Structures are given as structure tokens and as C-alpha cells.
Amino acid sequence: xAGVIQSPRHLIKEKRETATLxxxxxxxxxxxxxxxQGPGQDPQFLISFYEKMQSDKGSIPDRxxxxxxxxxxxxxxxxxxxxxxxALYFCASSEGVNIQYFGAGTRLSVL
Amino acid sequence: xQKVTQAQTEISVVEKEDVTLDCVYETRDTTYYLFWYKQPxxxxxxxxxxxxxxxxxxxxxxxxxxxxxxxTSSFNFTITASQVVDSAVYFCALSESRANxxxxxxxxxxxxxxxxxx
Numbered sequence: 703x704a705g706v707i708q709s710p711r712h713l714i715k716e717k718r719e720t721a722t723l724x725x726x727x728x729x730x731x732x733x734x735x736x737x738x739q740g741p742g743q744d745p746q747f748l749i750s751f752y753e754k755m756q757s758d759k760g761s762i763p764d765r766x767x768x769x770x771x772x773x774x775x776x777x778x779x780x781x782x783x784x785x786x787x788x789a790l791y792f793c794a795s796s797e798g799v800n801i802q803y804f805g806a807g808t809r810l811s812v813l
Numbered sequence: 814x815q816k817v818t819q820a821q822t823e824i825s826v827v828e829k830e831d832v833t834l835d836c837v838y839e840t841r842d843t844t845y846y847l848f849w850y851k852q853p854x855x856x857x858x859x860x861x862x863x864x865x866x867x868x869x870x871x872x873x874x875x876x877x878x879x880x881x882x883x884x885t886s887s888f889n890f891t892i893t894a895s896q897v898v899d900s901a902v903y904f905c906a907l908s909e910s911r912a913n914x915x916x917x918x919x920x921x922x923x924x925x926x927x928x929x930x931x
Contacts (some may be wrong), residue, residue: 733915733916735916735918735919737919742818743923744904744921744922744923744924745858745904745919745921747918747920750915750916751918752915752916753915757915757916758917759920760918790856791911792858794919795859796916798915798916799915799916799917800916801848801860801863802848802860802916802919804850804857804858804859804860805857806856806857807857808860
């Protein structure tokens with residue numbers, strides 16, 4: 703069965719650079735979520751989209767933005783990167799209120 | 814506000830022991846969902862089970878079982894005859910229900926690290 707695809711898997715950036723993470727949800731899933739997991743922490747919700755419209759907003763910094771495109775894939779754009787942005791970023795998708803399935807994550811290291 | 818508490822930070826057992834992971838939640842919603850996810854050392858988040866607030870039927874699936882009790886706001890998870898491959902961080906999570914069709918964010922507990930030695 704198809705799963706959530708995230709790219710890239712690993713990303714290394716310098717401080718103040720920008721990064722773009724991509725997420726391709728499971729086919730027919732209409733809701734996409736982004737989570738950030740710091741080292742030794744639980745995943746924290748950033749933002750979600752339902753049918754290409756922003757649905758919920760969590761603890762997402764103003765330096766970050768995201769969107770969902772017509773083909774349902776989503777991108778998380780991160781600017782003015784800080785050392786504290788180093789984390790594992792997960793994308794998840796669901797069919798409405800059903801189970802959220804997670805991608806393998808993108809590990810971002812900011813140097 | 815919603816909150817999930819996993820009081821056990823780390824648990825260490827020897828293979829074939831049974832182990833129960835505790836989860837206590839807080840919510841003002843009458844309709845909500847509870848989840849368990851597993852995060853092995855490789856890092857991915859693997860869905861294990863979901864229960865809605867109206868379904869208190871406990872379930873056994875192979876070596877896994879779950880005990881949902883609304884009266885105590887608990888959703889505990891038991892692994893019977895643990896194996897080394899069960900070593901992982903286990904997260905309990907909560908999400909609210911919503912009138913429209915959109916899914917809602919998962920609120921995770923801090924996680925319990927389970928180490929199973931041979």
C-alpha cells in the first residue's frame with residue numbers, strides 16, 4: 703500500500719538559510735499535517751490543511767509557512783533558519799478524521 | 814485544554830516479560846480519539862491503535878492489548894511476552910472530534926522508552 707512520502711530525508715543547512723520540505727500524502731487522503739520533533743521530545747503540531755485550505759495552526763513560527771497544492775502534496779517552507787530548528791519534521795495524512803499515517807520524516811540539521 | 818500524560822519515562826524489561834504502558838488524558842470534549850504510536854530507533858512513527866470516546870471495548874491483537882477506561886481517563890497499553898524488537902518509544906496521543914470532516918491535530922504525551930533485553 704502507498705504510504706506518505708517525504709523528501710528530502712536529510713537536509714543540512716547553515717543558519718539564516720532557507721529550506722523547503724515536501725510531502726506527498728497517501729492517495730485519496732484529504733488532510734495533511736506537519737509536526738516537528740526535537741531531540742528527545744514528542745512531536746509538536748505545526749499546521750494542517752484540509753482540501754487544500756489551512757485547517758489548523760499550532761506552534762508554527764512566523765518564519766515558517768506551508769501550503770497544499772492542487773495535487774494535494776504539501777510543502778513546508780522555513781526561512782531564516784536557527785540552530786533550534788534542527789529537528790525531525792514529520793508529515794502525516796488522513797482521510798478526514800480517520801487515522802493519521804506518518805511519513806518517514808525529514809531530519810533537518812542547522813549548522 | 815487537552816493534555817496527555819505518560820508518567821513512565823523509561824521501562825526496562827527482559828524478553829518474555831509482560832509490560833504495561835500507562836496513559837492518562839485530559840479533555841473537555843465529549844467526543845475524542847485516543848491513539849498509540851510506536852517510534853523505533855529508526856525514527857518513523859508507526860500507528861498501533863485508535864479508539865473513539867464511545868468505544869470502551871478493550872481489544873487484544875496478538876501480543877498487544879489495550880485497556881480504555883473513561884471513568885479514570887486512562888488508555889493503557891500492554892505487551893505480552895515482550896521481544897527485543899518491541900524496543901522503541903511509545904507515544905499515547907489524543908485528538909478531538911470536529912463537526913466538519915477535517916482531521917484534527919494529535920496531542921502527544923512525552924513518550925515512554927521501552928527497552929527489552931535478551
